[in-house]
Amino acid sequence: MNKKQYMGLAVISAMMLLSVTAWAANEGPLTISADTLSYDGNTGRAEASGNVVITQQDKTITGANGWYNTKTREASLDGGVSLIGSNMAMSAQSVHSINDNQFSATGDVHLQRDDRQIFGDSVEYNSDTEYGKVLGNARLIAEGTTLTGNQVEGWLKEIRAVAQGDVTFNNPDRNVSGSADRATYTQTPNQNDGVVLLTGSAHAVQNGNVLNAPELKLYLNDNSAETLGGRSTLVISPN
Incomplete structure (x- = not known):
């Protein structure tokens, strides 16, 4: 890797850290990790592939591939998605979320809240209501x-x-x-x-x-x- 490429990666990493920290100041810390990760500081969109893990407050969502936008608080993951919160859990083939509390899941969906469960081909769920x-x-x-x-x-x-x-x-x-x-x-x-x-x-x-x-x-x-x-x-x- 040449010096120019190394500096470019360093700038991207720094931009991501600043965006996440600024957003987290009001909503709590956010962490995104994956085998491959890219980030656009202008749009706030992080593209991730391979063992994706997104953690924010009491919720952790994992999947094979996906993206998250730190500005719009919108995410989409697919490939054996699992979502775990403090009093709920969800598994599906794909999950799309808005504002970290509204979830649209498709494909063999199983949602559990305490001892109450729902199953189906697709599920819309709001973790607040x-x-x-x-x-x-x-x-x-x-x-x-x-x-x-x-x-x-x-x-x-x-x-x-x-x-x-x-x-x-x-x-x-x-x-x-x-x-x-x-x-x-x-x-x-x-x-x-x-x-x-x-x-x-x-x-x-x-x-x-x-x-x-x-x-x-x-x-x-x-x-x-x-x-x-x-x-x-x-x-x-x-x-």
């Missing part, structure tokens, strides 16, 4: 209840979810399962007060008894059910 939207093979697991559908929206902090399209739900502890066009599930964290509202061709099996109605409201705390919306059918299984 803890709202997630799942599209394709969507599945949410919370407090012993599994909810699936073509689309699931979940508010993980308060345990509230809305599923649409070929919906199923299952709670083995309560020996209850069901299906519908749409379902709304609510529960207070760490409380036994779960309620599942099934809408559209609602079908439920509870302790062997079958209940069909246009709309069903199931109370998980006492295994009771309420039919809504029209004519219903109850098939009681003999003991």
Whole structure:
């Protein structure tokens, strides 16, 4: 390496250090490392490839390749991406983030917040509001209840979810399962007060008894059910 090339690399490294330090003064320290790394001081964009690791505050995201913009606080990684925070974790084939708290993940996505999990082909998630939207093979697991559908929206902090399209739900502890066009599930964290509202061709099996109605409201705390919306059918299984 000649002297001119060495000085050029030194200038790039110094520019990157200054940009990261200035940005970190308000948001906390930021570290980007990779096998190959380049940085544009004018745009604030760092291009990284090979074992990429981006760490900022309580979040660390890793992947095979990607980029991060220190000015816009936007990042994109692909290739076996893993994101770990203080109370959440995510894995996917690719992840795009904005403002370090809004994440768009695609490809075998698995997101976990404490003991609550969501899976799907693609996930939109905000780590501040803890709202997630799942599209394709969507599945949410919370407090012993599994909810699936073509689309699931979940508010993980308060345990509230809305599923649409070929919906199923299952709670083995309560020996209850069901299906519908749409379902709304609510529960207070760490409380036994779960309620599942099934809408559209609602079908439920509870302790062997079958209940069909246009709309069903199931109370998980006492295994009771309420039919809504029209004519219903109850098939009681003999003991």
